[in-house]
Amino acid sequence: MLIFSTGINFQSAPLELRTALSVTNADIEQIANILIDPERSEQPLSLLTDGSINEDIRDRYERAAEGCLNGLVVVNTCNRLELYFTSNDPASIVYVQEVLCAVQGVEVGKARRSFYFYKDDRAVRHLIRVGCGLDSMVLGEDEILGQIKQAHAFALKHRHSDSHLNVMFRSAVTAAKAIKTATAIPAAPVSIASLAAKIALEAKEQPHILLVGASGQTGSSVLKNLCAAGNCHIYGTMRRRKTDRGRNRVSHRDSSPVIYQHPCLEWIDYDDRFIFLDRIDVVISATSSPHYVFTIEDCEPHLKSDQQYLFIDIAVPLDIDVSLRQLDYVKLLDIDDFKKMSEANNEQRTAQSKVAGKQVDQYVDRFMKWHIYHENKQLLTNLVSRVAELDDRIPASQVVEYLVYNVREYGTTDMLVNFLSCLDEDIQQRYIPKKEDE
The missing domain is CATH 3.30.460.30 (Glutamyl-tRNA reductase, N-terminal domain)
Incomplete structure (x- = not known):
């Protein structure tokens, strides 16, 4: 396999x-x-x-x-x-x-x-x-x-x-x-979500932020970072659904990982996201939608030309129409823009990543031993049966010699060295009693 x-x-x-x-x-x-x-x-x-x-x-x-x-x-x-x-x-x-x-x-x-x-x-x-x-x-x-x-x-x-x-x-x-x-x-945990939150918070003193996709995994991480900072007002979008009485209300699924209550957080309906554009400074979008969530045709009527806006798109496929870059008062960052921003953070962690790389090799070796052993279970079963048959007719010493001979004849030098080394270590640990201190 x-x-x-x-x-x-x-x-x-x-x-x-x-x-x-x-x-x-x-x-x-x-x-x-x-x-x-x-x-x-x-x-x-x-x-x-x-x-x-x-x-x-x-x-x-x-x-x-x-x-x-x-x-x-x-x-x-x-x-x-x-x-x-x-x-x-x-x-x-x-x-x-x-x-x-x-x-x-x-x-x-x-x-x-x-x-x-x-x-x-x-x-x-x-x-x-x-x-x-x-x-x-x-x-x-x-x-x-x-x-x-x-x-x-x-x-x-x-x-x-x-x-x-x-x-x-x-x-x-x-x-x-x-x-x-x-x-x-x-x-110092850093992620795309934490970087997006940091950039949004630095856009303006106490910015008003529209977060679309707040109930998703990435969006909820952005929300947690924004709420932890606290010096902003957040409009988080949720889908509207009907209550038992048939009235619409903004709600969430019980399994959603979002922080639902916070002094700086206000939930709005997803379909109302364009209406709130005239009162925000930053838009962060992190949905799993296969189509644009913000197009220039939908956004432009609600934006003020005398105000600067920051749109942050951390979704793939993209949530925000790149045509918004045509507007002089809009700055749009997408997922690839974060590559440059993360370089400084990466330089600080490079030394530790080399240490981690050595530990990775140890776990790889451990898994591959399991994999090889699992793949050769039938071979080992056959070998045990063959050794049992030989043991009925010839001494155990000759059985061991038979195994070593096959490794020597059909294996590489490294295989033979490793095989003998493992045998020696096993015998030392299992069968040779340790000398008691006098």
Whole structure:
């Protein structure tokens, strides 16, 4: 069984491509069904492709009713889209990239150069580094670990994951927590959400801020940072829903992670967001909408030309129409603008990230030992049976010599050295009694 990861992030792909390939939960289900269980897919692959998928690869997997993957977990954030999967076929990594592009309507040729991929221990190492925040735009940020856990939970719920990915993701989460605790990387937690809040608060003394998407994961983090500062007035948007009596009121879902009551916070209906533009200084938008939340046509009638506005877009796909930059009194920042802002923070944490990198290797080694052992269980079972048969006919000493002989003849020098070293250590610990102090 081979373990792979492939994807794009803020370093490998421009915002335009990241937006085009950004997936919803429904997209993830469709991709997983095509790759793992084609019979469950509502839309056959032959209807998805416009000829961009390699015909030989597609035909091979369309003939395989079980699909080409054993498991799949998709990590999708504003700065990255990564697919972690297991397969017995090395060519599956090409097929996964092509299916992703086909489902999202992106030409494979344009996206191919932006994809990176890792295999086995490198895939495990990459996941742990991502979980630690070592591969993030803001080095050491904390939000990504929660997003990894959510991605794995979604895969478990929909039966996309398998035993190898389950152990891999749980090990990565455990490793990331331990490494972040042991190093000083998270000593001053910084994330895209905290940077967005900081910039908004510095825009003006006691600014009025409109926060759209406050009930989402990123939006709620922005809200917590704004409320913690306190020197602002926040208009947070919520969807309006009907009460039992049929009257409309602004409400929230009980499971939402938002801070619901705070002296500087006022909840408004999402549909009224344009009406409040004439009383705010800053707009922060962090929704998961596939379309623009703010267009220049909707905003311009409500904005005052003699006032300066700051629009901050931390969503992928983008929430705010880039045409707003045409207005002299509007400054628009999107997710890529945060890359430059995070560089100073990253320089301070680089030294600690090197220390963390060494610890990552230890956890990778631990997982790969489990993976190799798990993959060779049947071989070990057969070996035990063979040794038992030999032990009935020849002395135990010759059985040991038989094992060492096979390692010597069919293995590398390093294999032989490591094998003998492990045997010696095991014998020293288990079978040779320690001398008691006189």
